[in-house]
Amino acid sequence: MPNREALQPAGLAIPKSPYSSVIVSGDLVFTAGQAPFDSDGNLVSDDFAEQTHQTLRNLRSCLEAAGCRVSDVLKVTAYIVDPADFATFNEIYQQYFTEPYPARATLVTNLLGFKVEIEAIARKP
Known part of the structure; x- marks a missing residue:
């Protein structure tokens, strides 16, 4: 069985459901889907752009906890609720990647009370 370590980044709300925010296995880093919640677990805004920025900041915190940068990400999976937000998503995404x-x-897809969720797989430098 591969060795794996669960991490909980500082400043990120502790999950209420049974999952880890970050798993490190060897030099691979897997993040859970990050959502637009602040450190207290509150939704930051109803605005899609603000939600996307918070989600990407949370993702960056997960990567940093594992010793990675956004530039170490190999694969991203993003979920949005409204296809009309896709252009805005791409504009903001390019500010981080x-x-x-x-x-x-x-x-x-439908999400549970928010408009965007993002997960990533990275390789440690």
């Missing part, structure tokens, strides 16, 4: 961009899938 630069070329060469990670591989990415973006899905339109």
